[in-house]
Amino acid sequence: MRKLRSLIPFFLATLCASTAPVHAQPAAPAAGSHAEVIARGEYLARAGDCIACHTVPGQKLFGGGRAMETPFGTLYTPNISSDKTNGIGAWSANDFYTMLHDGKSRDGSLLYPAMPFASYTKVTRADSDAIYAYLMSTAPVSQPNREHDMRFPYNERALLLGWRTLFFRPGEYKADPTQSVEWNRGAYLVEGLGHCTMCHTAINALGGNSPSKRFEGGLIPMQNWYAPSLTSNKEAGLGEWSIDDIVGLLHAGVSNRGAVYGPMAEVVYDSFQYLSEDDVRAVAVYLKSLPGHSGEVDTSPRSSFVTEEANRLAPLGKKIYDAQCAACHATDGRGKPPSFPPLAANQSIQMNSAVNPIRMVLNGGYPPGTHKNPTPYGMPPFAQLLSDEEVAAVVTYIRTAWGNYGTPVSDREVNALRSAPLF
Template sequence: MLSLRHLKALSTLLLVRTGCAIAVACALIADAGAQASAPKGDASVVARGEYLARAGDCVACHTLPAGKVFGGGRPMDTPFGTLYTPNISSDKETGIGKWTAAEFYSMMHTGKSRDGSLLYPAMPFGSYTKVTRADSDAIYAYLMSTTAVHQPNRPHELRFPFNKRQLLIGWRSLFFREGEYQPDPKQPADWNRGAYLVEGLGHCAMCHTAINALGGNVASKAFEGGLIPLQNWYAPSLTSNKEAGLGDWSIEDIVGLLHAGISNRGAVYGPMAEVVYNSLMYLTEDDVRAMAVYLKALPQRSGDKAEPPSAAVTEARNDLAPLGKKVYDAQCAVCHAAQGQGKVPHFPPLANNQSIEMNSAVNPIRMVLNGGYPPGTFKNPMPYGMPPFAQALSDVEVAAVVTYIRTAWGNHGAPVTVKEVNELRSAPLY
């Protein structure tokens, strides 16, 4: 099971998560005859495995757009070449149909394939190692029950030396710690369940933790947020109030965002919308609430208090603010209200919205340029969308209106530049 996230150095190979993100709706629904194709597993175990595979968002990377479920072959472009995701269907020749449950667990637990070869860290084995044997066996049973897809695996097309798997030994020694999740006896059951899902199958830290110069996630900066390379979206901090943290969110608002894609505090767009659509909306209310409990309890960083703006920042803000207000009043106020209070839950507030004030302005710039929809979920089947303004507004106007919403109504974001807007105008949507 792969997710796509880009690593910066030797190990930077392919640690980009499209699961925080790229998948298609057609991949969400298993074939109607999937259960009947391989009736070896106990029905309750298979059903549990399907649920856990949803929690792990396996379909996101292992299914081509308009392709057969779990057939693999999805290309993942990186600066070092292209990675192709493997076939994990029950096919005995091209999938994992000949694997045993023990071999599948070993892969999940150790980050090594059936033949002993090291997996590239695009596969989130650093998180999946926390999955229990019982849960791994259930996922295996589910995959064995799915329709066999006869689709040979395509070899990766990586440049030298990144095509030498043995070089991953160094990365693993620095950033991989093998071991199942061990419950904290000092914490309640829901906290432990949430920790297991967030740190394990959910592999949330892969996007919400910045990578260092060696291409690994630093444990001391876990969940503090970071730019998702190649996708040009910013995964916000889940710990810090300044960086869109959850410190002053209610449990209900966190649950709403994860389960429905919308809440009174905001809505998900971009890669996170895909995660909700493919994975989180299928989880039980209890499991999503457990995740919210755990996230809510994550320690906040020190030094989150906003610094007073410099003279240069103040000048830039004052230069752009009049045009920004004009654009906002004409284009944005009808949905987000004159004072940025929004019309919750469908039109999120912009005033006192931490995601608007983040150090990185990538997300609000992209939303103005490209627009978007929250995912259609069971709890919000007909979401309201944000129209794109790339064709209607110039780079200067976009920079002005984003600067305005980041600095008006008591918001403490910094102004954005025309250059930042121009660079993102041609960025891929996902």
């Protein structure tokens, strides 16, 4: 979910144009000293993962300038430091709230939805003011903003009016009185600052998030990672996961049920690990309450072709697995959690999309280093060691062995992902 995840609505916007405190309930104005407000704002900025887009790795905090390549050109993130010339130092708290709530800059220009204002609109005024106070407390960065290098007609911001009409509904989060305080706090985080729908909701034909497919997952454009369903059914396993397992995954990056890799590893590293355990638990409570949907993992009887293809690849796949994978993930696929996640009965392995397991075999990776898991164990890359056929065989094996319901993977699918960007 991070960095480029924020580009998804931008892609959608251009396509369409061309055709509580962190506590859930609406908050009272922040009390306490200015230092306390700033500290609270820093916490909320972490919850919103602002650093992800607005800081180039290794450069000054919130100086912007991070290049994001898109099919429509290059988008450069703005400077949001306290600099009065190039940042937002000359903005008022009202200007900042308008940007978050309405998706409009200080001069009234429409923001590309790469800035997730469709989610941030739910942020309360008190929380917006706290984030603003924190940003004003950061060191000014004099780096000028770069113009976006977008091709016509995607450089015409007025065309964003069409996207906003279809997909943007401004309004702060309203607590559901039928739910608990904890559930409401989780809903506020997930629906608002966390902007989780931007990756975990399917994209409709017009390039927007379809309400009927909320949190059902989908392929993240340009990144070629699959954001799994968060509904309480089978794909992400949340229907079977305990609250503690979900909290462990989001807070530490690993749990007894799995580990985060790819874009989600960055989200945990920059955002979730800094949230209080109470807030992460509230997120888990809310996610567990999401209604389940069918079709996330196909458990219907396999066709003769699928069975024959799985059987054809099984001997080579098992040979590679036993030689390269079993030492960590065990011969029976049960793994050695939390360091080495299980593959047997792992819903992320069995998803209808095989993108993530293919990428993990090709590219490897590490869960994020977090306060709770400072020295994570990693997965080595096999792109240079295994051919397309061999990767397809071993991924097919882990998707179909030990009672897993996954389908076979083809050489073509593997080859298409060899050159995919890491994030």
